[in-house]
Amino acid sequence: QVQLVQSGPEVKRPGASVKVSCKASGYTFTNFGISWVRQAPGQGLEWMGWISVYNDNTNYAEKFQGRVTMTTDTSTNTAFMELRSLRSDDTAVYYCARGGDADHWGQGTLVTVSS
Amino acid sequence: DIQMTQSPSSLSASVGDRVTITCRASQDIRDYLAWFQQQPGKAPKPLIYAASRLQSGVPSKFSGSGSGTDFTLTINSLQPEDFATYYCQQYQSFPWTFGQGTKVEIK
DSSP states (O other), X not given: XXXXXXXXXXXXXXXXXXXXXXXXEXXXXXXXXXXXXXXXXXXXXXXXXXXXXXXXXXXXXXXXXTTEEEEEETTTTXXXXXXXXXXXXXXXXXXXXXXXXXXXXXXXEEEEEOO | OOOEEEEOSEEEEOTTOOEEEEEEESSOOTXXXXXXXXXXXXXXXXXXXXXXEXXXXXXXXXXXXXXXXXXXXXXXXXXXXXXXXXXXXXXXXSSOEEOOOEEEEEO
């Protein structure tokens, strides 16, 4: 069955970077893109960007341009999302999801940014 | 960017009720619309894609309709496990965008 398993929670200082992983299984990894979505405490869902696993094309929300990098490693069927220059308002649960219609989601990774 | 506006933001309903949530896009997105259900502390659960197609394993009490700019999610015979927050998302053009969510609460 399709599974997306994300890395564990992170605590970071303001100004630091975080890299969240999303390991896929149960399907051909290169056949679907991966979206990244975040949810701040008590808030709604916010789309961060998308990467084509097939050709590594990316599309980022303007809000994160210059601070985010999405990559994949097809040898391990893993997608990564790195967010730099962290601020306190980046504290959120970060999710990966498969494909444009997001038919499968990872369990989420809590990133806490605090001094 | 395409703005997605859900209404209402919240609603109260009783077990057994039928509820309808509306999602409006600021421009034509054809049928590139998905609906998700989210329980507190859990990842969103996909319900519908392509505006009206049920994701695998989703019960038929959920239905979606619409095309272009106006969409609806209908839940028939509301059960306790259906009380949650529901989100729409367009994936017709980048940046993909979510509605602000509709919280369905128990009356």
